[in-house]
Amino acid sequence: MQLVLEKRAERSNTIALISPLIAIGLTLVTMSILFAILGKNPISALGVYFIDPLTDSYSLQEIAVKATPLVMIAIGLSLCYLANAWNIGAEGQFLVGAVAGSWLAVKTQGTDAGPWVLPAMMLLAAIGGALYALIPAICKVRFGASEILTSLMLVYVADLLLDYLVRGPWRDPKGFNFPTTAEFDPVAAVPALIEGGRLHLGGVIALVVVAAVAVLLGKTIKGFEIRVVGAAPRAARFGGFNSNQLILLTFAISGALAGLAGIIEVAGPVGHLQPGISPGYGFTAIIVAFLGRLNPVGILIAGLFLALTFIGGEQAQIAMKIPLDVTKVFQGILLFYVLACDSLILYRFKLVFASPKVSSGAH
Amino acid sequence: MKKILIAATAAMLVTGAGLFGASAADKLKVGFIYIGPVGDLGWTYQHDLGRLAMLKELGDRVETTFLENVSEGPDSERSIEQLARAGNKLIFTTSFGYMEPTLKVAKKYPNVHFEHATGYKRDKNMSTYSGRFYEGRYIQGIIAAKMSKSGVLGYIASFPIPEVISGINATMLGAQTINPNIKVKIIWANTWFDPGKEADAAKALIDQGADIIMQHTDSPAAMQVAAERGKLAFGQDSEMIKFGPKAQLTSTMNNWGPYYIERVKAELNGTWKSEDFWGGLKSKIVVMAPYTNMPDDVKKLAMETEAAITEGKLQPFKCPIVGQDGKEVECKGGTHLDDGQVLGMNFYVKGIDEKIPGK
Numbered sequence: 001m002q003l004v005l006e007k008r009a010e011r012s013n014t015i016a017l018i019s020p021l022i023a024i025g026l027t028l029v030t031m032s033i034l035f036a037i038l039g040k041n042p043i044s045a046l047g048v049y050f051i052d053p054l055t056d057s058y059s060l061q062e063i064a065v066k067a068t069p070l071v072m073i074a075i076g077l078s079l080c081y082l083a084n085a086w087n088i089g090a091e092g093q094f095l096v097g098a099v100a101g102s103w104l105a106v107k108t109q110g111t112d113a114g115p116w117v118l119p120a121m122m123l124l125a126a127i128g129g130a131l132y133a134l135i136p137a138i139c140k141v142r143f144g145a146s147e148i149l150t151s152l153m154l155v156y157v158a159d160l161l162l163d164y165l166v167r168g169p170w171r172d173p174k175g176f177n178f179p180t181t182a183e184f185d186p187v188a189a190v191p192a193l194i195e196g197g198r199l200h201l202g203g204v205i206a207l208v209v210v211a212a213v214a215v216l217l218g219k220t221i222k223g224f225e226i227r228v229v230g231a232a233p234r235a236a237r238f239g240g241f242n243s244n245q246l247i248l249l250t251f252a253i254s255g256a257l258a259g260l261a262g263i264i265e266v267a268g269p270v271g272h273l274q275p276g277i278s279p280g281y282g283f284t285a286i287i288v289a290f291l292g293r294l295n296p297v298g299i300l301i302a303g304l305f306l307a308l309t310f311i312g313g314e315q316a317q318i319a320m321k322i323p324l325d326v327t328k329v330f331q332g333i334l335l336f337y338v339l340a341c342d343s344l345i346l347y348r349f350k351l352v353f354a355s356p357k358v359s360s361g362a363h
Numbered sequence: 364m365k366k367i368l369i370a371a372t373a374a375m376l377v378t379g380a381g382l383f384g385a386s387a388a389d390k391l392k393v394g395f396i397y398i399g400p401v402g403d404l405g406w407t408y409q410h411d412l413g414r415l416a417m418l419k420e421l422g423d424r425v426e427t428t429f430l431e432n433v434s435e436g437p438d439s440e441r442s443i444e445q446l447a448r449a450g451n452k453l454i455f456t457t458s459f460g461y462m463e464p465t466l467k468v469a470k471k472y473p474n475v476h477f478e479h480a481t482g483y484k485r486d487k488n489m490s491t492y493s494g495r496f497y498e499g500r501y502i503q504g505i506i507a508a509k510m511s512k513s514g515v516l517g518y519i520a521s522f523p524i525p526e527v528i529s530g531i532n533a534t535m536l537g538a539q540t541i542n543p544n545i546k547v548k549i550i551w552a553n554t555w556f557d558p559g560k561e562a563d564a565a566k567a568l569i570d571q572g573a574d575i576i577m578q579h580t581d582s583p584a585a586m587q588v589a590a591e592r593g594k595l596a597f598g599q600d601s602e603m604i605k606f607g608p609k610a611q612l613t614s615t616m617n618n619w620g621p622y623y624i625e626r627v628k629a630e631l632n633g634t635w636k637s638e639d640f641w642g643g644l645k646s647k648i649v650v651m652a653p654y655t656n657m658p659d660d661v662k663k664l665a666m667e668t669e670a671a672i673t674e675g676k677l678q679p680f681k682c683p684i685v686g687q688d689g690k691e692v693e694c695k696g697g698t699h700l701d702d703g704q705v706l707g708m709n710f711y712v713k714g715i716d717e718k719i720p721g722k
């Protein structure tokens with residue numbers, strides 16, 4: 001007897017729509033059981049995770065701040081993935097963008113440069129990220145090198161470049177040798193939206209990006225080409241779409257967005273360039289892109305939801321002394337259920353009984 | 364399924380509100396931010412032992428909360444602010460990289476007191492505290508020079524910051540009192556905690572002829588490598604003898620308990636002030652693990668040195684101190700380098716052949 005996955009003849013659109021909700025529901029049930037085993041009241045634990053962060057403006061701001069880089073990177077990645085180009089190196093593009101933008105901040109430090117500094121930093125970051133993303137893309141279209149490997153490996157190169165700069169040439173001369181640049185000047189900092197709050201201009205930029213990409217995908221020919229090249233490469237070839245050009249384009253856009261996210265993070269919440277500016281945003285964004293089903297609005301929601309689990313997890317550590325590991329388990333379970341539910345929309349389980357080949361009268 | 368969802372959501376809505384602040388409202392809330400997991404057996408573990416020691420003494424009047432594995436990047440400011448918002452009145456942030464975020468949150472919450480470990484920026488409501496770890500290093504240098512057959516010490520360093528540089532210098536100054544020609548090989552791991560990298564560094568150092576391994580990183584990995592290779596080593600931050608019963612000579616342990624007790628008491632009594640605390644063997648913030656795997660005469664010498672430093676009779680950075688360039692370093696503390704010179708140390712003493720990275 002065997003258990004196999006069998007493709008469904010037709011897929012239900014209703015189920016496809018509510019499948020993420022089913023996944024979240026199953027996650028909540030599983031987590032409740034886990035909380036109960038840990039000796040915590042499941043209802044209050046889930047309340048701390050999901051409801052409390054939504055009840056005050058402080059936590060809502062924090063969710064937005066956390067979601068900003070995730071959404072921006074994931075939006076770019078979704079374009080790549082839709083076009084069947086596998087950019088795994090957004091983390092590196094994020095770092096290179098941060099470095100490229102910070103260059104200007106460091107160079108203009110202490111001078112009375114005007115308010116043009118921040119926009120110029122953002123432009124540099126986007127260009128830096130795009131150029132860095134084009135390396136694996138060009139290797140792919142020119143030499144056929146696997147972009148998955150090359151883009152991933154370039155993450156470590158970017159990491160070491162950043163490390164070198166903040167330990168060497170860009171180190172804060174008054175910083176006792178600690179590996180960080182001096183705090184950026186106010187003209188080089190991303191302004192806060194609310195006085196004294198942490199919500200910053202980056203959140204607005206992320207929303208603009210979501211809207212722009214939604215229009216690109218839904219209303220333009222380029223967007224149509226991207227989707228066709230990914231979904232039906234043969235049809236795209238017959239249609240005369242240049243898939244190599246699209247690989248370069250999607251990589252460049254995704255690198256630019258990751259780079260922009262990088263400088264916004266550095267010039268915003270962090271305030272200076274240092275190692276460890278990204279707790280793995282470039283990789284978490286891959287999860288966000290797929291949780292959001294490669295759809296701009298879906299990605300926005302997925303990014304906010306994942307940010308909610310981070311903030312809620314932290315509040316659970318404080319309020320209920322629930323260990324950090326539980327938050328990680330929680331995120332893992334959520335991803336598992338989302339993928340499982342998605343698979344079961346397209347496939348179903350079937351028990352296959354071994355055919356009665358073993359004859360009974362052999363001896 | 365839908366029903367379960369609706370029921371769960373409804374239940375959460377009903378009970379979700381008002382969870383904070385219901386319990387133990389009259390106890391002082393004290394918060395801690397940790398860079399690693401509490402089980403790292405090094406830096407964070409020792410801070411957590413300090414927290415527990417404080418709770419043991421003041422637990423009836425104090426309630427603690429900690430956040431572990433808080434990265435030094437963009438997340439730390441939020442984590443610190445979360446603790447402040449949850450009603451913690453005294454918050455210890457226990458890694459250098461939390462300096463700017465702690466300062467930012469301290470400005471926002473003038474009625475909350477903050478204590479930042481190993482930094483140099485202070486404010487009305489933000490103290491700094493650290494240990495004179497170089498005192499232990501000096502003793503280690505003496506032991507190492509006595510025990511080394513090859514005359515080469517292997518040193519796994521983390522980042523070229525003054526705390527680490529002064530540790531390397533103190534080691535060499537101690538070792539040179541025994542063997543003026545002692546050599547040290549240094550590998551920069553560029554991390555505080557990465558067992559794999561630390562183990563690789565230890566192997567490389569042993570392959571280069573070092574027979575004593577010292578470290579300024581936090582995991583016991585180097586100790587395990589030394590034990591496997593039949594070499595000797597010093598523990599770091601905590602007691603690591605169980606990782607090298609035949610290898611550990613001693614360990615410079617960070618003992619934060621007394622400091623945490625004192626500061627929390629001050630907070631309870633309303634006498635807390637912003638300060639810069641830098642304690643060593645005398646204030647028992649730095650404690651030496653038992654001297655093991657060495658002959659009695661070395662043990663005796665180590666204990667005498669420890670006593671002399673504790674009593675203030677011996678200064679590891681006693682003048683004259685000669686730098687790598689052969690020039691004598693200015694002696695600002697009269698008979699020894701002053702605290703500012705040690706806290707900002709950015710030169711190697713004579714006898715070290717390597718260069719400080721990035722210098």
